[in-house]
Amino acid sequence: MIRLRQVALVARDLEPVVAQLTALLGVEVAFCDPGVAAFGLTNAVMPVGTTFLEVVSPCGPATTAGRLLEKRGDSGYMVIFEVSDLAGCRARASALSVRRVWEVDLDDIAATHLHPKDLGGAIVSVDRPVPPGSWRWGGPEWASHVRTDVAREIVGVEVEAGDPDRVARRWSEVLGLPPPIADGPARVVAVEGGAVTFVPAGASGDGVGALTGSAADPVALRRRGASLALPVRRGAPVVCGVRVETA
16 A cells, blocks of 8 residues: 655744645644654644644754755655555665665554655655554654645645656655556556656656645635635646645
């Protein structure tokens, strides 16, 4: 099982971005993880159904997130998958010379962050929660913060890459998934309940350019974006440099 479980965005200023996301998607913050201070970050995590949207912001010098901000500005940062065979993902990553930049093995979750320069596109984390479906990163009370009147679940993410075909194949190989499907210049990798789409990168280089959420009323969600005076790109509201598409 490979499931898209969490998408992280990086922002210079945490609170305004969180305010925009909660207003647009009708979600609420469930957790601010003190553990991310080890990476020089502060964060806020919002459940979207049983998936999660995270915003991180640097609070110290020389962070990976800070370097991405210098390159792309506010943008997408990381894609996190729930996997049932973490050992297999780790072994495939090693066989393909994809470096592991951080990993942890706890009683309730094990996780590995993969180097974006080796994999391409974005930072990827593969995580195996115990029991399946639980999610330590959402905080101990995340289930009580779920609100699905507007947005119901994150079902897709768009990754910008200099070579979408190569990067899509790389992700598929590490995750142990079938080869990507061509859709014009884009490449699509199916995961449980959704998909990751790889598209040609612009001048700012590789990164997460969009996320897709299932919505109770997609038209109403776009109207919420208009009422918040959010920028619009390709017909979708933009928060933290990322298009918020609806399905």
